[in-house]
Every structure is written in structure tokens, then in C-alpha cells.
Amino acid sequence: MTATVVTGIGVVAPTGLGAVRHWDSTVAGRGAIRRITAFDPEPYSSTLAGEISGFEPGEHLPHQLLPQTDRVTRLSLVAVDWALQDAQLDPAGLPEYGMGVVTASSAGGFEFGQRELEKLWSRGPEHVSAYQSFAWFYAVNTGQISIRHGLRGPNGVLVTEQSGGLDAIAQARRRIRDGAAAMICGSIDGSPCPWGWVAQLTNREVSRSGDPGRAYLPFDVDAAGYVPGDGGALLVLESEANARERGVPWYGEAAGYAASFDPPPASGRPGTLRRAIEGALADARMAAGDVDVVFADGAGTPGRDREEAAALRAVFGRYGVPVTVPKTMTGRLSAGGAALDVATALLALRNGLIPPTVNVLRPVPDYEIDLVTRPRRRPLKVALVVARGRGGFNAAMVLTGPGGDSTTEGRKQP
Structure with a gap:
């Protein structure tokens, strides 16, 4: 059975925009957990998060996409652009049904949804965006990626919370083995808004520490909860045979x-x-x-x-x-x-x-x-x-x- 390899990586994370910045921050041990800036966290029991900073969607995406997309969708679209560039792959050069998308999500476009709900209750239903019908949906990232790049191959979305990123990559691996030329897979997730934050706090396992250096301590004697964040990675998968035929390197195999x-x-x-x-x-x-x-x-x-x-x-x-x-x-x-x-x-x-x-x-x-x-x-x-x-x-x-x-x-x- 042919190996399935990763030829492109697109990262948007609190530790950096792009794989290079993320890696440099990670090996240097530069933490990105800090007090929330996306909204005022003071009324809530937990006030820290891993937030992505320095992301200006208008610098990366066409203006017409911005009114119809949530923040995580914008991040996903940019990560895919970077992953495809990294893989030296133009989907237009593949067979019509040769490339698809599988992402994972836990929440969908919570920030977009909160914004439109605020309009509903404060200004009336005529002010709610028509894009609310899909911008909140947990499958929206897969949909927007496939539309933007014309990916008509096998598409899907998985909802298995923290394990979803692995499950999406595994599903894409199956599609490669079934004959797809290439797949986009992985997840960009998070809900940096009060509505999403309240949902996070319901499980009672979010750390209440106000000290970024002591809030999230896995396997430590002082472990007392985790800190949520937003971001992730999207990957380009293809068969080793296809990568060799295209003459491109790969990062490794999903073995x-x-x-x-x-x-x-x-x-x-x-x-x-x-x-x-x-x-x-x-x-x-x-x-x-x-x-x-x-x-x-x-x-x-x-x-x-x-x-x-x-x-x-x-x-x-x-x-x-x-x-x-x-x-x-x-x-x-x-x-x-x-x-x-x-x-x-x-x-x-x-x-x-x-x-x-x-x-x-x-x-x-x-x-x-x-x-x-x-x-x-x-x-x-x-x-x-x-x-x-x-x-x-x-x-x-x-x-x-x-x-x-x-x-x-x-x-x-x-």
C-alpha cells in the first residue's frame, strides 16, 4: 500500500503565523498564553487564553470574502493558501474530482454568530446578515476552502473535539488510499468571543489562574486545569508516488x-x-x-x-x-x-x-x-x-x- 505523505503545512497559531515563526517560537519556549484581549474577560472566572495576534485578514484575503466569514474561517483560508504554496501544488492542475478537503471543528463560527445575535436583539431581524445561515456552521471551513480552490473531490468534517485534528488527517489519508490525488486536512479551531468563552467554561476544567506561567501545567503536581486557545494547522496530503512524480519534498508520512x-x-x-x-x-x-x-x-x-x-x-x-x-x-x-x-x-x-x-x-x-x-x-x-x-x-x-x-x-x- 502506497505511503501517504505531508507535502505542505499551513500554521496559524498563538505562537506565530506560518510554520517558520511557529517553530522558532516553540523551540525557544516562548509561550503565547496571556490575558484575553478579544473581549473584556473581567466578568468571567477564567481570563487567560492563547490568542493569535497580528492577523489582519484584509492583508491576505479578497475583500468580498470578509463579510461572509468568521475569524476561524479566515484563518483557515489563509492556512490553506500557505499549505498549497508550501506543497508547490496548484489544485487547478489536478483532475476535476482529484482533490478534496476534510477538516475538524468543535464550534464553527461562534464569533460571527454572536455578532449577528447582537444585531438581532439590539436592532431587529432585518439587520442580521444573510451569511449567518452558514457562517456559524461547523462545516463552514470545509465548504469555504473547497469553493475558493474549486476542490470537488471527497469533502467532509469531523466533530470529535480535541481529537478531531487527528481524525481529519486520518480520513484524508483514507481518501488518498482510495485514489484521491491530494487532500487538504487538519483543523483551525477556537471561539474567541464571550459566547464561545461561556461554552468553554461549562466543563469546569478551564484554569482559573491569572498567571500565564502557572495556569496550564500538564503532568505537574500543581496541575489544575487547562487554558483554551485558537488556531491550528492545515496540511496537504498526497501519495508518496504522486509527490515523487511532481518532484517535491515531503515532511513525513502519516504511517x-x-x-x-x-x-x-x-x-x-x-x-x-x-x-x-x-x-x-x-x-x-x-x-x-x-x-x-x-x-x-x-x-x-x-x-x-x-x-x-x-x-x-x-x-x-x-x-x-x-x-x-x-x-x-x-x-x-x-x-x-x-x-x-x-x-x-x-x-x-x-x-x-x-x-x-x-x-x-x-x-x-x-x-x-x-x-x-x-x-x-x-x-x-x-x-x-x-x-x-x-x-x-x-x-x-x-x-x-x-x-x-x-x-x-x-x-x-x-
């Missing part, structure tokens, strides 16, 4: 994937994260000892951290593999978080450098994991990305290192 679903918490039955990890390894035809680094989910709450550490320990043994959580610099980006972890893992494989888990000063000894808290340089061939969504979703993906001419020479990353 293995598996998903599982946890039983209800009150059932007394154990969680299934270990099963997802072992399934991904089996799909990649690899053993645990082949993995050089794990990009962990890192929930940031004691119970979920303990479950993940137990699963990693069961698969890899005590301190068996380096584990990192670079999302400590961005916050948890809902469906976008796992997609960004995949992009970061591919960059780590290419550069032979494990990015750090910042701010964690006292890892829980009983977890017995080798948590990387400073950048660690070492040869890297295989990475495992783990994602867990609220409601029981688990996913794991095995990535292998770059092929072809894997240098950055000739790439058009911002």
Missing part, C-alpha cells in the same frame, strides 16, 4: 492511526487510550521501541493526566520514551490542537529537536514519564501524536520522518 472511545465514567470500565496507541503502532507496523518521541495530549487536569501517563507507561514502560506537550505555549486549541501537534511533530522530525513542555517545574513522580521540559536535540525518525477529546474520544497517529529532498530550500513558507 499509522487508530481511534477508540472511552466507556461512560460511571461504568467502572477502564479507558481505551492505550488501545488507540497500540492500534496506531500496529497500523504503522511498528513496535513501541521504534518511537522516538510522544507529543502527548496533556489535558492539564490531575485525573486525565494520570490516565494518559498510565497508558504511556503501559505501552512504553517506565520513562520509556521522551514525552512533550508544546501546547503549553498555545493552550488547548480544541480540534486545532492535534493538527498543530502533527505539524510541530513533523518539524521536530525534520530538525532532530524535541520542543519543550514549558512552565512544568515539578512533574508528578508517580507518572514515571520522561517529560521534556527543555529543548532536546537527538536523532528522530518516528513520532507519536496523542489526542483526547471530551466525551470519550481518543486518537493516536504515528508519523515517520521526512523523505525526498527534505530541506527547506525552495519552500514558500511565510
